[in-house]
Amino acid sequence: MSLLEVEDLRLRFGGLLAIDGLSFSVEEGEIVSVIGPNGAGKTSAFNCVTGFYRASSGRLALRGENLLGLRPSAVAARGIARTFQNLRLFGELSVLDNVRAGAHLWLRQGILDALLHTPRYRRSERECTEQAHHWLDFVGLRGDRYGAARNLPYGEQRRAEIARALARRPDLLLLDEPAAGLNQGEKAEMLDLIRRVQGLGIAIVLIEHDMGLVMDVSERVVVLNFGQKIADGRPDDVRKDPAVIAAYLGSEAHA
Known part of the structure:
Protein backbone atom coordinates (compact mmCIF):
# COMPACT_ATOMS: atom_id res chain seq x y z
CA MET A 1 0.00 0.00 0.00
CA SER A 2 1.32 3.43 -0.96
CA LEU A 3 1.40 6.29 1.55
CA LEU A 4 -0.73 8.52 -0.71
CA GLU A 5 -2.92 7.27 -3.54
CA VAL A 6 -4.62 9.61 -6.00
CA GLU A 7 -6.84 7.79 -8.48
CA ASP A 8 -8.85 9.22 -11.39
CA LEU A 9 -9.18 12.59 -9.65
CA ARG A 10 -11.41 15.20 -11.27
CA LEU A 11 -12.14 18.78 -10.24
CA ARG A 12 -14.67 21.02 -11.96
CA PHE A 13 -15.25 24.73 -11.60
CA GLY A 14 -18.56 25.14 -13.41
CA GLY A 15 -17.85 24.10 -16.98
CA LEU A 16 -14.06 24.12 -16.50
CA LEU A 17 -12.38 20.78 -15.84
CA ALA A 18 -9.32 21.87 -13.84
CA ILE A 19 -8.14 18.31 -13.08
CA ASP A 20 -8.99 15.55 -15.51
CA GLY A 21 -8.48 11.94 -14.41
CA LEU A 22 -5.26 12.48 -12.43
CA SER A 23 -3.66 9.39 -10.88
CA PHE A 24 -0.35 9.06 -9.04
CA SER A 25 1.00 7.66 -5.80
CA VAL A 26 3.62 8.56 -3.20
CA GLU A 27 5.57 5.96 -1.26
CA GLU A 28 6.78 6.20 2.33
CA GLY A 29 9.71 8.61 2.59
CA GLU A 30 9.72 9.39 -1.14
CA ILE A 31 10.33 12.80 -2.76
CA VAL A 32 8.00 13.42 -5.70
CA SER A 33 7.87 16.63 -7.74
CA VAL A 34 4.71 17.74 -9.54
CA ILE A 35 5.60 20.03 -12.45
CA GLY A 36 3.92 21.54 -15.48
CA PRO A 37 3.22 24.86 -17.19
CA ASN A 38 1.26 27.59 -15.39
CA GLY A 39 -2.40 26.63 -15.13
CA ALA A 40 -1.69 22.90 -15.44
CA GLY A 41 -3.61 22.10 -12.24
CA LYS A 42 -0.72 21.54 -9.83
CA THR A 43 -1.93 23.68 -6.92
CA SER A 44 -5.53 22.57 -7.54
CA ALA A 45 -4.34 18.99 -6.99
CA PHE A 46 -2.66 20.02 -3.72
CA ASN A 47 -5.86 21.76 -2.65
CA CYS A 48 -7.88 18.60 -3.30
CA VAL A 49 -5.47 16.40 -1.34
CA THR A 50 -5.54 18.77 1.66
CA GLY A 51 -9.29 19.38 1.62
CA PHE A 52 -9.24 23.03 0.56
CA TYR A 53 -11.09 22.00 -2.60
CA ARG A 54 -13.62 19.18 -2.75
CA ALA A 55 -12.86 16.97 -5.74
CA SER A 56 -15.76 16.28 -8.10
CA SER A 57 -14.88 12.58 -8.30
CA GLY A 58 -12.05 10.11 -7.87
CA ARG A 59 -10.23 8.60 -4.91
CA LEU A 60 -7.81 10.09 -2.38
CA ALA A 61 -6.36 7.87 0.32
CA LEU A 62 -3.61 8.09 2.94
CA ARG A 63 -2.42 4.58 3.86
CA GLY A 64 -5.71 3.30 2.51
CA GLU A 65 -7.88 5.69 4.55
CA ASN A 66 -10.25 7.78 2.47
CA LEU A 67 -9.56 11.54 2.41
CA LEU A 68 -12.20 12.59 -0.10
CA GLY A 69 -14.64 15.06 1.40
CA LEU A 70 -12.71 15.61 4.63
CA ARG A 71 -12.19 19.12 5.99
CA PRO A 72 -8.62 20.51 5.98
CA SER A 73 -8.33 20.09 9.75
CA ALA A 74 -9.29 16.41 9.47
CA VAL A 75 -6.77 15.85 6.66
CA ALA A 76 -4.04 17.52 8.75
CA ALA A 77 -4.93 15.35 11.75
CA ARG A 78 -4.31 12.25 9.63
CA GLY A 79 -0.72 13.27 8.91
CA ILE A 80 -0.58 15.71 5.96
CA ALA A 81 0.92 19.19 6.28
CA ARG A 82 1.55 21.80 3.60
CA THR A 83 3.01 25.16 2.74
CA PHE A 84 1.55 27.62 0.27
CA GLN A 85 2.69 29.28 -2.94
CA ASN A 86 1.93 32.64 -1.32
CA LEU A 172 3.55 13.67 4.22
CA LEU A 173 4.67 17.24 3.55
CA LEU A 174 3.37 19.16 0.53
CA LEU A 175 5.57 22.09 -0.52
CA ASP A 176 4.09 24.56 -3.02
CA GLU A 177 6.98 26.30 -4.81
CA PRO A 178 9.36 26.37 -1.83
CA ALA A 179 12.18 27.93 -3.88
CA ALA A 180 10.07 30.74 -5.42
CA GLY A 181 11.68 34.13 -4.87
CA LEU A 182 14.89 32.71 -3.41
CA ASN A 183 18.39 33.59 -4.62
CA GLN A 184 20.83 30.87 -5.65
CA GLY A 185 22.39 30.55 -2.21
CA GLU A 186 18.98 30.26 -0.57
CA LYS A 187 17.90 27.67 -3.16
CA ILE A 202 8.77 12.22 5.97
CA ALA A 203 7.56 11.85 2.38
CA ILE A 204 7.56 15.08 0.34
CA VAL A 205 5.58 16.21 -2.68
CA LEU A 206 6.65 19.54 -4.11
CA ILE A 207 5.44 21.84 -6.83
CA GLU A 208 8.40 23.69 -8.27
CA HIS A 209 9.33 25.64 -11.41
CA ASP A 210 13.09 25.54 -10.78
CA MET A 211 14.01 22.52 -12.90
CA GLY A 212 17.52 22.36 -11.51
CA LEU A 213 16.16 21.85 -8.00
CA VAL A 214 13.52 19.38 -9.26
CA MET A 215 16.07 17.23 -11.06
CA ASP A 216 18.50 17.29 -8.13
CA VAL A 217 16.11 16.40 -5.32
CA SER A 218 13.33 14.29 -6.87
CA GLU A 219 13.16 10.52 -6.94
CA ARG A 220 10.15 10.73 -9.24
CA VAL A 221 8.53 13.48 -11.29
CA VAL A 222 4.85 13.78 -12.24
CA VAL A 223 4.08 16.16 -15.11
CA LEU A 224 0.68 17.81 -15.61
CA ASN A 225 -0.68 19.72 -18.58
CA PHE A 226 -4.23 21.05 -18.83
CA GLY A 227 -5.19 19.06 -15.74
CA GLN A 228 -3.99 15.72 -17.13
CA LYS A 229 -0.92 13.65 -16.28
CA ILE A 230 1.36 13.40 -19.30
CA ALA A 231 4.41 11.79 -17.65
CA ASP A 232 5.39 10.01 -14.44
CA GLY A 233 8.86 8.60 -13.89
CA ARG A 234 12.47 9.16 -12.94
CA PRO A 235 13.82 12.69 -13.52
CA ASP A 236 16.18 11.67 -16.35
CA ASP A 237 13.40 9.85 -18.19
CA VAL A 238 10.87 12.66 -17.76
CA ARG A 239 13.36 15.26 -18.97
CA LYS A 240 13.64 13.44 -22.32
CA ASP A 241 9.92 12.70 -22.73
CA PRO A 242 8.62 14.24 -26.02
CA ALA A 243 5.23 15.06 -24.45
CA VAL A 244 6.95 16.97 -21.64
CA ILE A 245 9.17 18.89 -24.05
CA ALA A 246 6.15 19.77 -26.15
CA ALA A 247 4.17 20.95 -23.11
CA TYR A 248 6.95 23.33 -22.05
CA LEU A 249 8.25 24.47 -25.44
CA GLY A 250 5.34 23.83 -27.80
CA SER A 251 5.15 21.13 -30.45
CA GLU A 252 6.60 23.35 -33.18
CA ALA A 253 9.68 24.15 -31.08
CA HIS A 254 10.17 20.47 -30.31
CA ALA A 255 9.88 19.56 -34.00
Missing part, protein backbone atom coordinates in the same frame (compact mmCIF):
# COMPACT_ATOMS: atom_id res chain seq x y z
CA LEU A 87 3.14 32.76 2.28
CA ARG A 88 0.40 32.21 4.86
CA LEU A 89 2.16 33.23 8.07
CA PHE A 90 0.34 35.21 10.75
CA GLY A 91 2.26 38.43 10.16
CA GLU A 92 1.54 40.15 13.47
CA LEU A 93 2.33 37.11 15.59
CA SER A 94 5.88 36.28 16.58
CA VAL A 95 7.78 33.75 14.52
CA LEU A 96 7.79 31.45 17.56
CA ASP A 97 4.01 31.68 17.97
CA ASN A 98 3.51 30.94 14.27
CA VAL A 99 5.33 27.66 14.73
CA ARG A 100 3.58 26.98 18.03
CA ALA A 101 0.29 27.31 16.13
CA GLY A 102 1.32 24.40 13.96
CA ALA A 103 1.46 22.16 17.01
CA HIS A 104 -2.17 22.65 18.05
CA LEU A 105 -3.19 19.25 16.64
CA TRP A 106 -1.28 17.31 19.27
CA LEU A 107 -1.57 19.59 22.34
CA ARG A 108 -2.86 17.58 25.30
CA GLN A 109 -5.11 20.14 26.96
CA GLY A 110 -8.78 21.01 27.08
CA ILE A 111 -10.77 24.20 27.55
CA LEU A 112 -10.80 23.85 31.34
CA ASP A 113 -7.03 23.29 31.36
CA ALA A 114 -6.54 26.54 29.45
CA LEU A 115 -8.99 28.48 31.65
CA LEU A 116 -7.57 27.21 34.93
CA HIS A 117 -3.92 26.95 33.87
CA THR A 118 -3.71 23.41 35.19
CA PRO A 119 -0.41 21.52 35.47
CA ARG A 120 -1.34 19.66 32.28
CA TYR A 121 -1.82 22.99 30.51
CA ARG A 122 1.55 24.28 31.67
CA ARG A 123 3.33 21.07 30.64
CA SER A 124 1.65 21.14 27.24
CA GLU A 125 2.55 24.77 26.63
CA ARG A 126 6.15 24.16 27.67
CA GLU A 127 6.43 21.17 25.34
CA CYS A 128 4.86 23.19 22.52
CA THR A 129 7.42 25.99 22.93
CA GLU A 130 10.30 23.51 23.07
CA GLN A 131 9.08 21.86 19.88
CA ALA A 132 8.75 25.24 18.14
CA HIS A 133 12.36 26.09 18.99
CA HIS A 134 13.43 22.62 17.83
CA TRP A 135 11.87 23.04 14.39
CA LEU A 136 13.14 26.60 13.97
CA ASP A 137 16.62 25.27 14.74
CA PHE A 138 16.07 22.40 12.30
CA VAL A 139 15.15 24.67 9.37
CA GLY A 140 18.10 26.95 10.18
CA LEU A 141 16.17 30.14 10.92
CA ARG A 142 18.64 32.93 11.51
CA GLY A 143 16.22 35.80 12.15
CA ASP A 144 14.54 37.00 15.33
CA ARG A 145 12.07 34.32 16.40
CA TYR A 146 10.48 36.58 19.03
CA GLY A 147 9.67 39.43 16.63
CA ALA A 148 6.70 39.70 14.26
CA ALA A 149 6.87 37.20 11.40
CA ARG A 150 6.23 39.94 8.81
CA ASN A 151 9.56 41.54 9.74
CA LEU A 152 11.59 38.53 8.59
CA PRO A 153 13.28 38.58 5.17
CA TYR A 154 11.36 36.61 2.55
CA GLY A 155 13.67 33.60 2.58
CA GLU A 156 13.46 33.37 6.36
CA GLN A 157 9.67 33.50 6.19
CA ARG A 158 9.81 30.47 3.89
CA ARG A 159 11.82 28.63 6.53
CA ALA A 160 9.39 29.63 9.26
CA GLU A 161 6.44 28.34 7.24
CA ILE A 162 8.16 24.98 6.75
CA ALA A 163 8.96 24.85 10.49
CA ARG A 164 5.26 25.41 11.24
CA ALA A 165 4.30 22.56 8.90
CA LEU A 166 6.87 20.24 10.51
CA ALA A 167 5.53 21.10 13.97
CA ARG A 168 2.39 19.18 12.97
CA ARG A 169 4.51 16.00 12.90
CA PRO A 170 3.36 14.99 9.41
CA ASP A 171 3.96 11.78 7.51
CA ALA A 188 20.94 25.54 -2.31
CA GLU A 189 20.01 25.75 1.37
CA MET A 190 16.39 24.84 0.52
CA LEU A 191 17.61 21.79 -1.39
CA ASP A 192 19.60 20.70 1.67
CA LEU A 193 16.59 21.30 3.93
CA ILE A 194 14.30 19.17 1.76
CA ARG A 195 16.80 16.30 1.93
CA ARG A 196 17.08 16.64 5.70
CA VAL A 197 13.29 16.53 6.04
CA GLN A 198 13.29 13.31 4.01
CA GLY A 199 15.96 12.01 6.38
CA LEU A 200 13.33 12.18 9.14
CA GLY A 201 11.26 9.63 7.23
Whole structure:
Protein backbone atom coordinates (compact mmCIF):
# COMPACT_ATOMS: atom_id res chain seq x y z
CA MET A 1 0.00 0.00 0.00
CA SER A 2 1.32 3.43 -0.96
CA LEU A 3 1.40 6.29 1.55
CA LEU A 4 -0.73 8.52 -0.71
CA GLU A 5 -2.92 7.27 -3.54
CA VAL A 6 -4.62 9.61 -6.00
CA GLU A 7 -6.84 7.79 -8.48
CA ASP A 8 -8.85 9.22 -11.39
CA LEU A 9 -9.18 12.59 -9.65
CA ARG A 10 -11.41 15.20 -11.27
CA LEU A 11 -12.14 18.78 -10.24
CA ARG A 12 -14.67 21.02 -11.96
CA PHE A 13 -15.25 24.73 -11.60
CA GLY A 14 -18.56 25.14 -13.41
CA GLY A 15 -17.85 24.10 -16.98
CA LEU A 16 -14.06 24.12 -16.50
CA LEU A 17 -12.38 20.78 -15.84
CA ALA A 18 -9.32 21.87 -13.84
CA ILE A 19 -8.14 18.31 -13.08
CA ASP A 20 -8.99 15.55 -15.51
CA GLY A 21 -8.48 11.94 -14.41
CA LEU A 22 -5.26 12.48 -12.43
CA SER A 23 -3.66 9.39 -10.88
CA PHE A 24 -0.35 9.06 -9.04
CA SER A 25 1.00 7.66 -5.80
CA VAL A 26 3.62 8.56 -3.20
CA GLU A 27 5.57 5.96 -1.26
CA GLU A 28 6.78 6.20 2.33
CA GLY A 29 9.71 8.61 2.59
CA GLU A 30 9.72 9.39 -1.14
CA ILE A 31 10.33 12.80 -2.76
CA VAL A 32 8.00 13.42 -5.70
CA SER A 33 7.87 16.63 -7.74
CA VAL A 34 4.71 17.74 -9.54
CA ILE A 35 5.60 20.03 -12.45
CA GLY A 36 3.92 21.54 -15.48
CA PRO A 37 3.22 24.86 -17.19
CA ASN A 38 1.26 27.59 -15.39
CA GLY A 39 -2.40 26.63 -15.13
CA ALA A 40 -1.69 22.90 -15.44
CA GLY A 41 -3.61 22.10 -12.24
CA LYS A 42 -0.72 21.54 -9.83
CA THR A 43 -1.93 23.68 -6.92
CA SER A 44 -5.53 22.57 -7.54
CA ALA A 45 -4.34 18.99 -6.99
CA PHE A 46 -2.66 20.02 -3.72
CA ASN A 47 -5.86 21.76 -2.65
CA CYS A 48 -7.88 18.60 -3.30
CA VAL A 49 -5.47 16.40 -1.34
CA THR A 50 -5.54 18.77 1.66
CA GLY A 51 -9.29 19.38 1.62
CA PHE A 52 -9.24 23.03 0.56
CA TYR A 53 -11.09 22.00 -2.60
CA ARG A 54 -13.62 19.18 -2.75
CA ALA A 55 -12.86 16.97 -5.74
CA SER A 56 -15.76 16.28 -8.10
CA SER A 57 -14.88 12.58 -8.30
CA GLY A 58 -12.05 10.11 -7.87
CA ARG A 59 -10.23 8.60 -4.91
CA LEU A 60 -7.81 10.09 -2.38
CA ALA A 61 -6.36 7.87 0.32
CA LEU A 62 -3.61 8.09 2.94
CA ARG A 63 -2.42 4.58 3.86
CA GLY A 64 -5.71 3.30 2.51
CA GLU A 65 -7.88 5.69 4.55
CA ASN A 66 -10.25 7.78 2.47
CA LEU A 67 -9.56 11.54 2.41
CA LEU A 68 -12.20 12.59 -0.10
CA GLY A 69 -14.64 15.06 1.40
CA LEU A 70 -12.71 15.61 4.63
CA ARG A 71 -12.19 19.12 5.99
CA PRO A 72 -8.62 20.51 5.98
CA SER A 73 -8.33 20.09 9.75
CA ALA A 74 -9.29 16.41 9.47
CA VAL A 75 -6.77 15.85 6.66
CA ALA A 76 -4.04 17.52 8.75
CA ALA A 77 -4.93 15.35 11.75
CA ARG A 78 -4.31 12.25 9.63
CA GLY A 79 -0.72 13.27 8.91
CA ILE A 80 -0.58 15.71 5.96
CA ALA A 81 0.92 19.19 6.28
CA ARG A 82 1.55 21.80 3.60
CA THR A 83 3.01 25.16 2.74
CA PHE A 84 1.55 27.62 0.27
CA GLN A 85 2.69 29.28 -2.94
CA ASN A 86 1.93 32.64 -1.32
CA LEU A 87 3.14 32.76 2.28
CA ARG A 88 0.40 32.21 4.86
CA LEU A 89 2.16 33.23 8.07
CA PHE A 90 0.34 35.21 10.75
CA GLY A 91 2.26 38.43 10.16
CA GLU A 92 1.54 40.15 13.47
CA LEU A 93 2.33 37.11 15.59
CA SER A 94 5.88 36.28 16.58
CA VAL A 95 7.78 33.75 14.52
CA LEU A 96 7.79 31.45 17.56
CA ASP A 97 4.01 31.68 17.97
CA ASN A 98 3.51 30.94 14.27
CA VAL A 99 5.33 27.66 14.73
CA ARG A 100 3.58 26.98 18.03
CA ALA A 101 0.29 27.31 16.13
CA GLY A 102 1.32 24.40 13.96
CA ALA A 103 1.46 22.16 17.01
CA HIS A 104 -2.17 22.65 18.05
CA LEU A 105 -3.19 19.25 16.64
CA TRP A 106 -1.28 17.31 19.27
CA LEU A 107 -1.57 19.59 22.34
CA ARG A 108 -2.86 17.58 25.30
CA GLN A 109 -5.11 20.14 26.96
CA GLY A 110 -8.78 21.01 27.08
CA ILE A 111 -10.77 24.20 27.55
CA LEU A 112 -10.80 23.85 31.34
CA ASP A 113 -7.03 23.29 31.36
CA ALA A 114 -6.54 26.54 29.45
CA LEU A 115 -8.99 28.48 31.65
CA LEU A 116 -7.57 27.21 34.93
CA HIS A 117 -3.92 26.95 33.87
CA THR A 118 -3.71 23.41 35.19
CA PRO A 119 -0.41 21.52 35.47
CA ARG A 120 -1.34 19.66 32.28
CA TYR A 121 -1.82 22.99 30.51
CA ARG A 122 1.55 24.28 31.67
CA ARG A 123 3.33 21.07 30.64
CA SER A 124 1.65 21.14 27.24
CA GLU A 125 2.55 24.77 26.63
CA ARG A 126 6.15 24.16 27.67
CA GLU A 127 6.43 21.17 25.34
CA CYS A 128 4.86 23.19 22.52
CA THR A 129 7.42 25.99 22.93
CA GLU A 130 10.30 23.51 23.07
CA GLN A 131 9.08 21.86 19.88
CA ALA A 132 8.75 25.24 18.14
CA HIS A 133 12.36 26.09 18.99
CA HIS A 134 13.43 22.62 17.83
CA TRP A 135 11.87 23.04 14.39
CA LEU A 136 13.14 26.60 13.97
CA ASP A 137 16.62 25.27 14.74
CA PHE A 138 16.07 22.40 12.30
CA VAL A 139 15.15 24.67 9.37
CA GLY A 140 18.10 26.95 10.18
CA LEU A 141 16.17 30.14 10.92
CA ARG A 142 18.64 32.93 11.51
CA GLY A 143 16.22 35.80 12.15
CA ASP A 144 14.54 37.00 15.33
CA ARG A 145 12.07 34.32 16.40
CA TYR A 146 10.48 36.58 19.03
CA GLY A 147 9.67 39.43 16.63
CA ALA A 148 6.70 39.70 14.26
CA ALA A 149 6.87 37.20 11.40
CA ARG A 150 6.23 39.94 8.81
CA ASN A 151 9.56 41.54 9.74
CA LEU A 152 11.59 38.53 8.59
CA PRO A 153 13.28 38.58 5.17
CA TYR A 154 11.36 36.61 2.55
CA GLY A 155 13.67 33.60 2.58
CA GLU A 156 13.46 33.37 6.36
CA GLN A 157 9.67 33.50 6.19
CA ARG A 158 9.81 30.47 3.89
CA ARG A 159 11.82 28.63 6.53
CA ALA A 160 9.39 29.63 9.26
CA GLU A 161 6.44 28.34 7.24
CA ILE A 162 8.16 24.98 6.75
CA ALA A 163 8.96 24.85 10.49
CA ARG A 164 5.26 25.41 11.24
CA ALA A 165 4.30 22.56 8.90
CA LEU A 166 6.87 20.24 10.51
CA ALA A 167 5.53 21.10 13.97
CA ARG A 168 2.39 19.18 12.97
CA ARG A 169 4.51 16.00 12.90
CA PRO A 170 3.36 14.99 9.41
CA ASP A 171 3.96 11.78 7.51
CA LEU A 172 3.55 13.67 4.22
CA LEU A 173 4.67 17.24 3.55
CA LEU A 174 3.37 19.16 0.53
CA LEU A 175 5.57 22.09 -0.52
CA ASP A 176 4.09 24.56 -3.02
CA GLU A 177 6.98 26.30 -4.81
CA PRO A 178 9.36 26.37 -1.83
CA ALA A 179 12.18 27.93 -3.88
CA ALA A 180 10.07 30.74 -5.42
CA GLY A 181 11.68 34.13 -4.87
CA LEU A 182 14.89 32.71 -3.41
CA ASN A 183 18.39 33.59 -4.62
CA GLN A 184 20.83 30.87 -5.65
CA GLY A 185 22.39 30.55 -2.21
CA GLU A 186 18.98 30.26 -0.57
CA LYS A 187 17.90 27.67 -3.16
CA ALA A 188 20.94 25.54 -2.31
CA GLU A 189 20.01 25.75 1.37
CA MET A 190 16.39 24.84 0.52
CA LEU A 191 17.61 21.79 -1.39
CA ASP A 192 19.60 20.70 1.67
CA LEU A 193 16.59 21.30 3.93
CA ILE A 194 14.30 19.17 1.76
CA ARG A 195 16.80 16.30 1.93
CA ARG A 196 17.08 16.64 5.70
CA VAL A 197 13.29 16.53 6.04
CA GLN A 198 13.29 13.31 4.01
CA GLY A 199 15.96 12.01 6.38
CA LEU A 200 13.33 12.18 9.14
CA GLY A 201 11.26 9.63 7.23
CA ILE A 202 8.77 12.22 5.97
CA ALA A 203 7.56 11.85 2.38
CA ILE A 204 7.56 15.08 0.34
CA VAL A 205 5.58 16.21 -2.68
CA LEU A 206 6.65 19.54 -4.11
CA ILE A 207 5.44 21.84 -6.83
CA GLU A 208 8.40 23.69 -8.27
CA HIS A 209 9.33 25.64 -11.41
CA ASP A 210 13.09 25.54 -10.78
CA MET A 211 14.01 22.52 -12.90
CA GLY A 212 17.52 22.36 -11.51
CA LEU A 213 16.16 21.85 -8.00
CA VAL A 214 13.52 19.38 -9.26
CA MET A 215 16.07 17.23 -11.06
CA ASP A 216 18.50 17.29 -8.13
CA VAL A 217 16.11 16.40 -5.32
CA SER A 218 13.33 14.29 -6.87
CA GLU A 219 13.16 10.52 -6.94
CA ARG A 220 10.15 10.73 -9.24
CA VAL A 221 8.53 13.48 -11.29
CA VAL A 222 4.85 13.78 -12.24
CA VAL A 223 4.08 16.16 -15.11
CA LEU A 224 0.68 17.81 -15.61
CA ASN A 225 -0.68 19.72 -18.58
CA PHE A 226 -4.23 21.05 -18.83
CA GLY A 227 -5.19 19.06 -15.74
CA GLN A 228 -3.99 15.72 -17.13
CA LYS A 229 -0.92 13.65 -16.28
CA ILE A 230 1.36 13.40 -19.30
CA ALA A 231 4.41 11.79 -17.65
CA ASP A 232 5.39 10.01 -14.44
CA GLY A 233 8.86 8.60 -13.89
CA ARG A 234 12.47 9.16 -12.94
CA PRO A 235 13.82 12.69 -13.52
CA ASP A 236 16.18 11.67 -16.35
CA ASP A 237 13.40 9.85 -18.19
CA VAL A 238 10.87 12.66 -17.76
CA ARG A 239 13.36 15.26 -18.97
CA LYS A 240 13.64 13.44 -22.32
CA ASP A 241 9.92 12.70 -22.73
CA PRO A 242 8.62 14.24 -26.02
CA ALA A 243 5.23 15.06 -24.45
CA VAL A 244 6.95 16.97 -21.64
CA ILE A 245 9.17 18.89 -24.05
CA ALA A 246 6.15 19.77 -26.15
CA ALA A 247 4.17 20.95 -23.11
CA TYR A 248 6.95 23.33 -22.05
CA LEU A 249 8.25 24.47 -25.44
CA GLY A 250 5.34 23.83 -27.80
CA SER A 251 5.15 21.13 -30.45
CA GLU A 252 6.60 23.35 -33.18
CA ALA A 253 9.68 24.15 -31.08
CA HIS A 254 10.17 20.47 -30.31
CA ALA A 255 9.88 19.56 -34.00
